[in-house]
Amino acid sequence: MRNYMKIGVPKEIKDQEFRVGLSPNSVRALCDKGHQVSVETKAGIGSGFTDQEYEQAGAKIVSSAAQAWEQELVVKVKEPLSQEYPYLNTAKILFTYLHLAADKDLTKALLSSQITAIAYETVELSDRRLPLLTPMSIIAGRLSVQFGARYLEKQQGGRGVLLGGIPGVFAGRVVILGGGVVGTEAARIAVGMGAQVQIFDISVERLAYLETLFGSRVELLYSNVSSIETAVPNADLLIGAVLVTGKRAPTLVSRELVSKMRPGSVIVDVAVDQGGCIETLRTTSHSSPTYVEEGVVHFGVPNMPGAVPWTATQALNNSTLPYVLKLANDGLDALEKDASLAKGVNVKDGVLVHPAVQEVFQDLIG
Incomplete structure (x- = not known):
């Protein structure tokens, strides 16, 4: 496996969702490790981050969501909406909030795409704390x-x-x-x-x-x-x-x-x-x-x-960046090395793997 990861950051499209998956500071930390980060243009505007700031941090600004989604690791804030489902077939790893228990359509779309979907809200430490939630x-x-x-x-x-x-x-x-x-x-x-x-x-x-x-x-x-x-x-x-x-x-x-x-x-x-x-x-x-x-x-x-994206994006990145770095450095091998991150996996290779989500959607287990 090569020693860098191609990472995409699409613009959030949920109603008035102004947060962004990676801040310029997080992008810089990833680029300093040799990774390539593609940020959709204006993805960070709502949180107060300009395209120029991302470029100065080492990112490549891309003009469409499709270009951000075609990277190996996609880092978002909110779950993919129906208009984003076609993009699920292009990325290999998705790292975001998913909340699948309340969204059967998204669960089915993730299963059919074969993507590895890791949910912030189910990454769990040994003491049961949820550091990304x-x-x-x-x-x-x-x-x-x-x-x-x-x-x-x-x-x-x-x-x-x-x-x-x-x-x-x-x-x-x-x-x-x-x-x-x-x-x-x-x-x-x-x-x-x-x-x-x-x-x-x-x-x-x-x-x-x-x-x-x-x-x-x-x-x-x-x-x-x-x-x-x-x-x-x-x-x-x-x-x-x-x-x-x-x-x-x-x-x-x-x-x-x-x-x-x-x-x-x-x-x-x-x-x-x-x-x-x-x-x-x-x-x-x-x-x-x-x-x-x-x-x-x-x-x-x-x-x-x-509603408070300037605060929320930075607070979220403070917690997610260490895990993004692990995924970028080691790919899916990071799941073997970090038990907490492994608990975040909800869907992998077309299989529903998180026990709690399995209980909700038993008809999708096969």
Whole structure:
């Protein structure tokens, strides 16, 4: 095997997705190792990176998505959309967020292409941490409250509640389902705004850890049907922050329960890219982010960090670059050398290989 890799960085085409797979600094690190990087023109503009900056870092600017996709290793941010499916037959390795459990059509397209598809969200360390999901989870968690506060404004269709309240008036109530990275960061912002905050989780150990972070400023509750049924109707802002690695999120809030919330309350479900944990939640976009169902404002944008691309691209690259370098240096042999990276493989040689995704799509195992 030759000692360099041809790497492609296409421009993201998801609605208002301004992040980019590699920053100029990451490109320079790859080029310094002798690798060749082709970046689609204007791929980095949304994140504040010009074609000239990429060229100065050593990249070749190409004029079309096809040229970026025909490289051996393609590095993206979001999953390929249907118009990108034909390109899957030209690349050998795809490294990006995939969230296959919620997208059977993409799963089938990857299987038929014979590409090796490695998902950021399933790269897993020995201690079960998800290093490539964490930076975007931090951002999404913080944004969930930022967006929620905005859509609680009357002009945005909300109840007209100020989350922090003022002296003499109750603060808004934020209910967070899930005490992982997203839930923790959502609570951090909500507490900072002065809201009343409840976090629900099924791990007593996690709840104990959260107590060390928040003390009495957050009400920490064990998650069960009864406690959720009591809390949700009183929420001004309900945040879904549930993650089951590689699988669809479980439905924790039924339509009936949503109907008991006060008109103009807001739901933000960060788990939407894994199917969502609230029955009435469906995928929206940055162009059309909300809709009203059962009198409640729903926000279901799956690429929330795309709203802050300058921050998000750099945060993502800080975590992904070491793995991109391993793939560039060693090709698929990197999967033998790095067990964490190997766990990121969802599809390889036309076979669905990730156990959690296999459980969702048993009919595609053959």
